[in-house]
Amino acid sequence: MTSGRSTRDHGDPGDAPTVPPPLTDPVNPARPSAAEEARTIAASTNTGTLATLTEEGDPWASFVTYGLLDGAPVLCVSNLAEHGRNLARDNRASISIVAPGAHPDPLASGRVTLAGHVEEPQGDEHAAAREAHLSAVAAAKYYVDYSDFTLWVLRVARVRWVGGYGRMDSTSGRAYEEAQPDPVTPLAAEAVSHLNADHAEALVAMARALGGYPDTVDAVCTGLDRYGLDLRLNTERGLAYTRVGYARPLDSFDELRSATIDLTQRARQN
Amino acid sequence: MTSGRSTRDHGDPGDAPTVPPPLTDPVNPARPSAAEEARTIAASTNTGTLATLTEEGDPWASFVTYGLLDGAPVLCVSNLAEHGRNLARDNRASISIVAPGAHPDPLASGRVTLAGHVEEPQGDEHAAAREAHLSAVAAAKYYVDYSDFTLWVLRVARVRWVGGYGRMDSTSGRAYEEAQPDPVTPLAAEAVSHLNADHAEALVAMARALGGYPDTVDAVCTGLDRYGLDLRLNTERGLAYTRVGYARPLDSFDELRSATIDLTQRARQN
Numbered sequence: 001m002t003s004g005r006s007t008r009d010h011g012d013p014g015d016a017p018t019v020p021p022p023l024t025d026p027v028n029p030a031r032p033s034a035a036e037e038a039r040t041i042a043a044s045t046n047t048g049t050l051a052t053l054t055e056e057g058d059p060w061a062s063f064v065t066y067g068l069l070d071g072a073p074v075l076c077v078s079n080l081a082e083h084g085r086n087l088a089r090d091n092r093a094s095i096s097i098v099a100p101g102a103h104p105d106p107l108a109s110g111r112v113t114l115a116g117h118v119e120e121p122q123g124d125e126h127a128a129a130r131e132a133h134l135s136a137v138a139a140a141k142y143y144v145d146y147s148d149f150t151l152w153v154l155r156v157a158r159v160r161w162v163g164g165y166g167r168m169d170s171t172s173g174r175a176y177e178e179a180q181p182d183p184v185t186p187l188a189a190e191a192v193s194h195l196n197a198d199h200a201e202a203l204v205a206m207a208r209a210l211g212g213y214p215d216t217v218d219a220v221c222t223g224l225d226r227y228g229l230d231l232r233l234n235t236e237r238g239l240a241y242t243r244v245g246y247a248r249p250l251d252s253f254d255e256l257r258s259a260t261i262d263l264t265q266r267a268r269q270n
Numbered sequence: 271m272t273s274g275r276s277t278r279d280h281g282d283p284g285d286a287p288t289v290p291p292p293l294t295d296p297v298n299p300a301r302p303s304a305a306e307e308a309r310t311i312a313a314s315t316n317t318g319t320l321a322t323l324t325e326e327g328d329p330w331a332s333f334v335t336y337g338l339l340d341g342a343p344v345l346c347v348s349n350l351a352e353h354g355r356n357l358a359r360d361n362r363a364s365i366s367i368v369a370p371g372a373h374p375d376p377l378a379s380g381r382v383t384l385a386g387h388v389e390e391p392q393g394d395e396h397a398a399a400r401e402a403h404l405s406a407v408a409a410a411k412y413y414v415d416y417s418d419f420t421l422w423v424l425r426v427a428r429v430r431w432v433g434g435y436g437r438m439d440s441t442s443g444r445a446y447e448e449a450q451p452d453p454v455t456p457l458a459a460e461a462v463s464h465l466n467a468d469h470a471e472a473l474v475a476m477a478r479a480l481g482g483y484p485d486t487v488d489a490v491c492t493g494l495d496r497y498g499l500d501l502r503l504n505t506e507r508g509l510a511y512t513r514v515g516y517a518r519p520l521d522s523f524d525e526l527r528s529a530t531i532d533l534t535q536r537a538r539q540n
Contacts, residue, residue, distance in 0.1 A: 047376045049319030049366045051329035054385075059321035059329045061366035063381040063432070082383075082430060096319045096331035105409040106317045111333040113352075115324075139375040160352060162333070 020237035022212025028245030034169035035179035052086035067136030116157035209270035211242035290507035292482025298515030304439035305449035313451035322356035337406030386427035479540035481512035
């Protein structure tokens with residue numbers, strides 16, 4: 001995990017809103033690393049868009065399904081399709097995966113690009129890759145064994161993660177492979193709704209005592225993961241964002257309730 | 271529009287199900303052309319995945335938002351982002367767009383790849399492109415005028431449309447530009463549900479009398495557009511698919527009700 005601060009370094013036309021800085025140091029702004037965020041997004045769905053090279057070397061975007069083998073996307077594509085012919089000719093490829101969700105603003109979505117080259121898995125790895133694809137894409141049982149379909153494993157060399165506005169980072173294929181998907185994020189939506197509906201006062205207390213914004217007026221939880229909560233605040237100085245981390249990372253969603261109770265108690269003790 | 275028949279030409283491992291052919295010629299199997307299908311999919315959403323070339327010439331897939339100017343995707347991307355740097359260095363690009371919808375099998379989704387090169391619009395076209403992007407992507411008002419963002423128009427040279435299993439075709443940028451999005455498809459889902467819930471007997475009559483399958487046992491409407499209805503049938507010979515076209519193409523969704531009543535009457539007269 002990392003504790004980096006997001007940067008918003010676009011060429012400002014002069015009237016962009018400024019975000020007030022914290023007045024005290026956030027107690028524990030821990031959040032998932034880019035590699036963990038990328039693994040979590042890759043594990044959140046079974047569809048993405050592949051970029052390959054045409055015969056002329058032009059970039060070709062196409063919709064694909066995938067499974068994951070230790071985080072590596074496993075594709076099953078027809079050699080009759082353009083992307084299949086492209087991969088057979090030049091094995092360089094990348095895949096863009098967008099986390100499912102209903103953001104009114106699409107650029108608030110988390111997404112990741114995994115770039116590298118594809119290889120046909122052999123022997124035991126072929127069997128594992130086949131199983132990984134079938135377990136993620138049920139309909140593949142109808143065509144996985146057609147002679148014109150090839151299983152490809154994307155060997156990820158480079159990763160670009162974008163978490164939404166102002167949150168983004170790059171990481172290596174090695175870091176991506178070694179990271180784990182977040183066990184809490186896939187179940188977060190309902191917990192976020194519950195916190196906002198029933199524990200608004202606790203969120204304000206957390207933002208004031210642990211999040212670095214003692215001038216918080218109200219607070220909304222916008223997301224959570226195994227390390228802590230993302231909060232959007234109205235402060236006396238304007239709109240701000242902060243992060244409140246649990247005492248230690250969670251290993252399962254079941255630990256979330258006690259971790260948020262602990263955060264609330266610590267916030268109210270301060 | 272075209273009346274081509276879909277082909278299922280994968281390398282058959284020997285046990286693929288066969289689809290029974292029609293016993294009579296379908297009366298009017300008209301359906302949208304690939305260019306029309308592509309325009310309709312492009313108009314159905316405001317997000318896609320761009321493929322560009324990295325400095326090394328590798329294919330790079332990345333999530334983007336877009337608006338449409340006479341069917342041409344208008345992007346607004348930061349030059350600080352990798353895809354923005356890629357486009358500034360090499361203007362070859364393609365975009366993959368997936369029609370929104372909740373198919374349990376993702377490969378049943380309609381999708382399209384539009385390939386060509388990007389250009390920065392100038393003068394009046396810049397103003398029109400800016401407006402096209404803003405009208406499709408509301409949040410772009412916050413960054414469209416940042417100095418590091420560039421508007422790009424994708425000049426579409428080549429189109430690949432995939433309508434789901436076994437329905438796919440290629441077309442030219444010219445045909446794509448000259449086609450129009452379907453006025454009926456965006457509102458089809460509720461009409462399809464209504465036909466299936468309340469008019470199952472009429473669908474069977476259509477399949478028997480107009481769709482070429484007099485041995486239809488039951489029929490489900492799986493989609494509709496300005497030219498007609500897609501039907502999935504159980505026949506005495508097994509599962510089949512057919513197409514029933516209206517007497518003439520519809521110019522608006524409001525004409526659908528009378529067109530389907532007309533189809534029902536013609537089916538029952540036969």
